[in-house]
Amino acid sequence: MKPTDEVLAERRARVAKRWELTDEVVVLRAGEPASWSGTDQHFAFLPHPDIAYLTAVGSPGTTLAFDAAAGEWELFGPRFTSERLVWEQPPTPVGQPLDELGAWLEQRGERTVIELGAGAAMPQALPSSAAPDKADTPDADTADAAAETAPGDNADEHADASTEATVLRLSAAIALERMTKDDAELDDIRQAAAASTAGFEWVYQHAAPGMTEREIQVGMEAQFYAAGAPRVAYDSIVASGPHGAYLHYVYAGDDPLRPATRTVEAGDLLLIDAGAQFGGYASDVTRTMVVGADPTDEQEFLWKLVLSAQQQTIDMCRPGIVWKEVHLAAARILGAGLVELGVLQGDPAELVSAGAVALFFPHGLGHLLGLSVHDITSIPYSREPSDDPVLSKLGPDRVLGPGMVTTVEPGIYFIDALLCDPARREKFAESVVWERVDELRGFGGIRIEDDVLVTDGDPEVLTAAIDKPIRIG
Numbered sequence: 001m002k003p004t005d006e007v008l009a010e011r012r013a014r015v016a017k018r019w020e021l022t023d024e025v026v027v028l029r030a031g032e033p034a035s036w037s038g039t040d041q042h043f044a045f046l047p048h049p050d051i052a053y054l055t056a057v058g059s060p061g062t063t064l065a066f067d068a069a070a071g072e073w074e075l076f077g078p079r080f081t082s083e084r085l086v087w088e089q090p091p092t093p094v095g096q097p098l099d100e101l102g103a104w105l106e107q108r109g110e111r112t113v114i115e116l117g118a119g120a121a122m123p124q125a126l127p128s129s130a131a132p133d134k135a136d137t138p139d140a141d142t143a144d145a146a147a148e149t150a151p152g153d154n155a156d157e158h159a160d161a162s163t164e165a166t167v168l169r170l171s172a173a174i175a176l177e178r179m180t181k182d183d184a185e186l187d188d189i190r191q192a193a194a195a196s197t198a199g200f201e202w203v204y205q206h207a208a209p210g211m212t213e214r215e216i217q218v219g220m221e222a223q224f225y226a227a228g229a230p231r232v233a234y235d236s237i238v239a240s241g242p243h244g245a246y247l248h249y250v251y252a253g254d255d256p257l258r259p260a261t262r263t264v265e266a267g268d269l270l271l272i273d274a275g276a277q278f279g280g281y282a283s284d285v286t287r288t289m290v291v292g293a294d295p296t297d298e299q300e301f302l303w304k305l306v307l308s309a310q311q312q313t314i315d316m317c318r319p320g321i322v323w324k325e326v327h328l329a330a331a332r333i334l335g336a337g338l339v340e341l342g343v344l345q346g347d348p349a350e351l352v353s354a355g356a357v358a359l360f361f362p363h364g365l366g367h368l369l370g371l372s373v374h375d376i377t378s379i380p381y382s383r384e385p386s387d388d389p390v391l392s393k394l395g396p397d398r399v400l401g402p403g404m405v406t407t408v409e410p411g412i413y414f415i416d417a418l419l420c421d422p423a424r425r426e427k428f429a430e431s432v433v434w435e436r437v438d439e440l441r442g443f444g445g446i447r448i449e450d451d452v453l454v455t456d457g458d459p460e461v462l463t464a465a466i467d468k469p470i471r472i473g
């Protein structure tokens with residue numbers, strides 16, 4: 001649902017309050033399409049999520065400006081020349097013509113202009129002290145903290161550091177608002193989920209041995225579009241058999257010019273991680289099933305294990321819990337299952353902290369979802385980067401709160417790149433039963449993923465309508 005003008009005004013007012021600016025001018029840009037090098041073509045365009053959130057529009061060039069002294073927002077949108085209108089339909093006209101932005105800025109004289117969105121110069125090394133969670137704590141002055149941790153002694157470096165710190169602080173303020181979804185946003189996520197449901201239903205009814213991964217992908221995505229989704233939220237992953245062990249296996253990932261595709265065989269695991277997008281909002285769903293045969297004992301054991309880990313950790317998605325704890329709970333459940341299967345040996349909690357479970361569950365349990373499938377990732381996490389095998393891929397260890405939407409996506413994979421590495425084999429000689437692992441090479445992977453809304457009560461699974469069959473075809 002497109003947010004009303006009133007809702008947009010509320011979003012902007014909340015952001016302006018967090019910014020606490022007095023005199024500056026902020027310019028938030030949607031960006032421009034990325035060009036396909038060597039041609040006059042461009043890739044499909046999506047606006048920077050911060051401007052999509054604050055305006056609900058976003059043709060290339062769209063710019064939202066804020067005059068802090070006046071407390072006023074001004075929207076500028078592109079208008080096409082008649083020459084351009086011969087080739088392209090006009091973008092929906094919004095706000096003032098973009099051509100007038102320059103004059104608007106000149107009227108504001110010498111005041112500091114801060115570029116955000118696609119125009120922002122985000123620092124490469126982000127101080128964890130400026131993380132949005134911390135920006136939300138009353139005793140943290142994030143601008144000062146970010147400036148303090150920025151390097152440099154001479155005046156120029158100080159200027160750069162202070163600009164970066166300001167960009168970071170203001171971007172983090174928008175992120176904090178985007179982290180909690182309002183009703184209009186939830187409505188779009190629900191519509192994205194509904195379109196995804198149509199696609200998965202098609203898979204359940206049509207996918208069968210003898211079809212290629214590509215045929216299944218195309219058939220599924222056709223249903224996303226038929227259900228009203230303008231596009232997919234990310235490249236669909238349709239991975240059969242051993243391909244399920246590549247976490248982000250996508251069509252044409254091997255060769256953009258002449259992509260290969262695999263024909264699904266009876267008894268294969270088929271891992272599909274796909275989601276429709278609606279109103280700019282993503283859905284992100286994974287189902288794994290055996291095609292055209294009853295599951296083997298190992299397929300069934302691991303499928304039920306992953307499902308159990310997912311169910312238990314979805315139930316933990318409640319206000320106040322730190323995401324890292326939810327992730328570690330999933331890892332312990334999966335670790336205990338791998339011990340039962342004879343792949344690991346030892347105490348599950350110790351196997352998690354040693355990194356042995358991460359050989360088979362090498363990604364974070366989930367991520368926030370919204371205007372980007374991996375939402376709010378351009379701002380720092382609330383901890384320093386880590387080499388820890390368990391935590392390095394975790395993503396943000398934020399405290400969950402009502403209105404946040406997170407994916408919950410445990411998985412077990414048999415990944416050659418990890419499991420055939422001699423250094424890892426030596427390091428985990430005691431805790432991994434390598435003969436058992438060798439029996440399971442080529443197994444692929446099992447992931448089950450849903451989109452979960454944290455509420456004041458029980459978590460709400462926004463993708464609950466998408467069935468979880470263990471066998472199709």
Ligand code: GLY
Pocket residue numbers: 234273274284373409449
């Ligand atoms: N679809 C990518 C992910 O699950 O994070």
Ligand code: MN
Pocket residue numbers: 273274284285286449
């Ligand atoms: Mn996914």
Ligand code: MN
Pocket residue numbers: 284366367407409449
């Ligand atoms: Mn995901």
